[in-house]
Amino acid sequence: MPRKLTIFAIFAFEIALIVFMVAWSAWAQSNQIKFNVIAPPSCLNNTGEQVQFKTVSNTGAKGAAGMAKRDENGILLVYRFDYELSPHSLQHFIDFHECAHHQTGDIGLPHPPQNSPEHMMNESIADCIASMRIRDELINGKEIIAAAILELTKAMDAAGFPTLTTQSRISNITHCIQKDTSAEIFVDGVLKHRGLK
Numbered sequence: 001m002p003r004k005l006t007i008f009a010i011f012a013f014e015i016a017l018i019v020f021m022v023a024w025s026a027w028a029q030s031n032q033i034k035f036n037v038i039a040p041p042s043c044l045n046n047t048g049e050q051v052q053f054k055t056v057s058n059t060g061a062k063g064a065a066g067m068a069k070r071d072e073n074g075i076l077l078v079y080r081f082d083y084e085l086s087p088h089s090l091q092h093f094i095d096f097h098e099c100a101h102h103q104t105g106d107i108g109l110p111h112p113p114q115n116s117p118e119h120m121m122n123e124s125i126a127d128c129i130a131s132m133r134i135r136d137e138l139i140n141g142k143e144i145i146a147a148a149i150l151e152l153t154k155a156m157d158a159a160g161f162p163t164l165t166t167q168s169r170i171s172n173i174t175h176c177i178q179k180d181t182s183a184e185i186f187v188d189g190v191l192k193h194r195g196l197k
């Protein structure tokens with residue numbers, strides 16, 4: 001009998017714990033700090049087509065994320081997922097990063113395998129263009145990049161990326177903003193290298 005009671009007690013405790021966790025995560029989600037969503041930047045792809053930005057909220061994510069694609073109707077898009085959950089610096093960075101995938105023609109080319117060297121190269125190029133555009137097109141651009149780097153580091157740590165991956169991403173961004181060239185010239189070089197110009 002005492003054994004049964006112990007088991008019952010443990011079981012009851014676990015149920016209480018589960019109920020608490022569910023309630024707590026719902027509370028944490030509803031109490032998450034919300035930010036205004038910024039106006040998107042201008043964005044054209046490599047052939048001069050207009051890119052549209054589409055804000056999507058409440059996907060259940062913990063922070064802002066983006067995606068660049070051409071939809072089934074042929075419209076060029078940047079999806080802005082849960083932007084209200086992240087500060088403006090990161091919203092700017094994601095907007096410009098996703099736009100860069102359109103600017104460099106990534107969207108028209110076959111998607112390289114996830115985490116392949118080609119994929120990582122496309123991501124580094126998009127980060128580089130985003131950083132240069134923030135530096136040159138936004139007021140206090142350098143401060144915005146510094147803030148975005150902090151937010152990216154937090155987000156990548158939370159998502160479980162290895163420290164080395166985060167560090168190499170940050171070092172690429174830091175290197176790019178020191179380049180004495182504009183995003184436009186950089187994009188031009190990428191397009192020529194790819195035979196798209």
Ligand SMILES: [Zn+2]
Binds near residue numbers: 101126
């Ligand atoms: Zn990307």
